[in-house]
Amino acid sequence: MEIFIILLGIAADRLTKVWIIQNLSENSHMDVVSNLVSFLYIKNKGAAFGILQNKLYLLAAITIVVIIGMIYYIFKFKPQSKIIKISLSLIISGALGNLIDRILYKYVVDFIAFHIGDIYYFPIFNIADILVVTGTIVLAFYLLKEEKYEN
Numbered sequence: 001m002e003i004f005i006i007l008l009g010i011a012a013d014r015l016t017k018v019w020i021i022q023n024l025s026e027n028s029h030m031d032v033v034s035n036l037v038s039f040l041y042i043k044n045k046g047a048a049f050g051i052l053q054n055k056l057y058l059l060a061a062i063t064i065v066v067i068i069g070m071i072y073y074i075f076k077f078k079p080q081s082k083i084i085k086i087s088l089s090l091i092i093s094g095a096l097g098n099l100i101d102r103i104l105y106k107y108v109v110d111f112i113a114f115h116i117g118d119i120y121y122f123p124i125f126n127i128a129d130i131l132v133v134t135g136t137i138v139l140a141f142y143l144l145k146e147e148k149y150e151n
Contacts, residue, residue: 001082002074002089009093010100013127017101017109024111035117042124043107050123056106063099067092083142090135097128 020041024030029040046053070088079085101108110129114122 002085002092005086005089006093006096009090009128009131010097013094013097013131014100016127017097017111020109020111029113036115038113038115039111040113040124042110043105044110044124045107048123048129056102060099060102063095063102067095067099081142083138087135087139087142090131090138092135094128094131094133094135097131098126101128 020039024039024041026041026043029038031038044050046055047059052059070092073079074085074088079088098108108126108128110124110126112126112130113124
């Protein structure tokens with residue numbers, strides 16, 4: 001199950017990024033839902049919210065260590081919880097998706113822009129980011145729930 005989730009996540013991330021690269025030039029946009037969602041192709045040379053700009057090797061190293069740590073945890077401790085397996089698989093797939101970009105392009109392809117007209121823009125992100133955030137939120141809620149019942 002974990003391998004399927006990881007491969008599916010990577011495939012979804014790669015397919016969307018390749019489509020964006022082929023259909024939009026850098027910094028050009030396409031409205032998806034007028035004044036709410038756009039595709040805006042940017043080259044992110046940093047991490048989330050643009051931090052650690054131009055730290056390619058540091059970000060790649062951190063990503064590799066985190067992925068190895070999660071894979072080690074899965075094989076060493078063999079968690080029985082499907083929620084833990086799914087959440088870690090989502091995080092791994094998203095981390096690998098952005099790592100692939102860093103290796104291939106020396107930047108991460110971001111393109112999903114949520115905004116309210118020209119008033120507010122949420123930082124631009126991609127499918128890999130969605131996978132990492134979703135997996136992290138699911139894992140956090142699961143761990144908090146488990147901790148609550150252990151006390």
